[in-house]
Amino acid sequence: MARIPTSGTQHALRAGDYEAVIASVGATLRSLTHAGRDLVVPFEADEVRPAHRGATLAPWPNRVVDGRYTFGGVERQLALTEPARSHALHGLAAWLDFEAIDKGPDHVTLAAVIQPQTAYPWRIVVTTTFSLGPDGLTQSVTARNDGAEAAPWGAGPHPYLVAGEGRVDDWTLELPANEVLAVTVDRLIPTDLVAVDAVEPERFDFRTARRIDTAEIDHAFSGLQRDATGIAVVRVTVADGTGVEMAWDAACPWVQVHTADKPQAAQSRLGLAVEPMTCAPDAFNAERYAYDAGLIVLEPGASSEASWRIAAIA
Template sequence: MARTPASGIQHSIRAGGYEAVIAGVGASLRSLTYTGRDLVVPFAADEVRPGFRGATLAPWPNRVVDGRYAFGGVDYVLPLTEPKRGHALHGLVGWLDFTVVDKGPSHVALAAVVEPQAGYPWRITVETGYWLRPDGLTQTVTATNDSRTSAPWGTGPHPYLRAGDSALESWTFSLPAAEVLAVTPDRLVPTGLEPVEVDPARFDFRVPREIGGAEIDHAFTALARDSDGLAEVRVTDAEGQGVAMVWDAACPWVQVHTADIEPGHPFHRIGLAVEPMTCAPDAFNADAYPFDTGLIVLGPDESATASWRIAAIA
């Protein structure tokens, strides 16, 4: 019997000039190419996924500060999966093995179950589908609450976009966001919403421009949308080729990270993480903030769906 790769069973799908590989562990987008060009930072099949690169994030994206929250009058404590900062990071499904529900040449649908556990005592069925079409790769995530009580919920993806082989500093970036979530510099604890003009060189990309030396690891909101209600981020290189990411009103937030680690590290500024999110960082503590965090509350047997699309800019 063939040994399963470290990142799980591999699911290759193709359509037009696109090819994607979805790894079963975390329903992770392991690679996405257009005419052979990487649109996201890939990783190897028989490799433990580097961090959350390409993973599906649920039942919360981003952080729960200190791993603590209150819901329905009960206090909960989550395992601290970001030990350097002391938070619970990116949910519970990132290392679950998703099984196939449906598969074809250009699509795959996967499912996993979050079982009731300490810190999150609800059973949530998570179904995600990847479809390749002429307009790119669309991922949809649907959660169903199979518990007897209401559950807090949020989701999002974690791709690192690539405009090309040139340095990230030279890429042109557009981000239609008017507000940024300020955070503490050490632990990234949210402190409040601010207009992007508070630090325009770092946060204001409403007019496309080079990323340059900007170091970003922040959530943005107040997104400008087109007539169909879609928000779009674009990253292009000097030749004008690159990648776009598009999402609808199900995700009123987006986290952007320039992947700053330390100079010389192989993953330092290797790509631009763009993470549409149904809710803000630390949304499980929604009552602690004077703005709408977007936290979704799923009643028993209720479902919620969100989706996003990644496409090549030729």
Template structure:
């Protein structure tokens, strides 16, 4: 008897707790599906499908982009592979296509790990371990990174889920985004230009601190100056006209959040066009590896040899 081939998305790890169920795929430590009481909270994809658009993947050792794939760190210059060739950018780090191995598993949680080996453009060995855990509050993902090299390493992380508020089109969803600043980017390459107050830079588009319908607004921008509660937690909410929705919350370790309305160059002809909204809490800004070039705090982390850093975020259902 021959065994079934492993799915294209890697080994599946289903987890469940109460009304929540999720499926984690080993390639890229990807959140492939998340449901509450049968309702999809994220834009999923088939297990035997090559993951599209980084959906649900774990981003490390940088989220977002390194402009031109080049940067300087500790006085040395580096050039890494351009994984977004149409924009000549290095996109979403080096872990997204690694096959993460099982560390620990229970009915409601799974921990996976992979090692980013030293390579051209990133000559450090970094072990990335991530835990996905379901509870009554939703799904919490925690990413821990340990520098196993002899020198300090630049680092950042974040997730890439596409939220699905409900059955209505994305244009009809309402977004609440508690951010006071937005990073202006170039239209063609999405390279950072300048950080602005949302009240001073196209506020109708970017000031989403109070709930407002998304409409036909297109977003693919990073936000900072994030409002938090007394515990340091920030919450972004997106709701459907029916009253249901999804919220993402994250701690003080994530000082930025990227929001992308899923617009495709070919528009409605593409079945993925504006079907979900990517919400990506990030420990650092786009192009943070070039932090010296900017007049704002990019949040770039430096992990000393043997050192560890961690970041967490949660996705939960909003009930009608």
């Protein structure tokens, strides 16, 4: 029997100049290249995935503050998977081993079940398809509630985009967001939704493309400007205009952007995390906030779908 790599079964996809590798643990985008150029920060097949890099986030993206929430009148306590800040981070699916239920040279569909548990007592079938084509890599995620009661739901991806040579400081960012979610400095707890040019515009206002430079960002953005078809696009480029873009539709009204700052200089700011999200950070506690946190409530038998695309800017 062949040994399974640390990150799970590997699914290699190819279409034209695009190549991708999807790892089964966490339905993770392990690598994506165009004409040999990295579009995301990769990691090795026999490596424990660092920092949720490329993982599929469900049944919530981002954080549940203190891991505590109330749904259907019952208070629940999630495991604190971000101990430094005492939050429940990035859901329950990131370490599930997804099974391939359909596969071809340019696509793979993976499925896993989030089983009922004390802190999240609902059965959710998660299905995700990765598909390569001339316009890049598209991932779709569908959730189906197979339980007998309504369930809270949210989803998103966690790629670290790579524009080209250099690091985050050297790249230009175009982020068409009018609003940013203010958070506490120490624990990143949401406080208020404000205009990107209201406080520290040099840190948050990238509606006009400009160099990221030394800006440190780990924030959710909303009020996204979209094209006539409802698509929002984030672009990250180098000096010659080449780079990478990520696009998504109205299923994701939020996007988390993180400059990936790390204490170790060699590991810091290697890529820009761009995470479209169906809901805001701490959406399981949506009633706490004056803005619409976008929490999805999945009724028994109901489904929810969201998708996004990553492509090279040539």
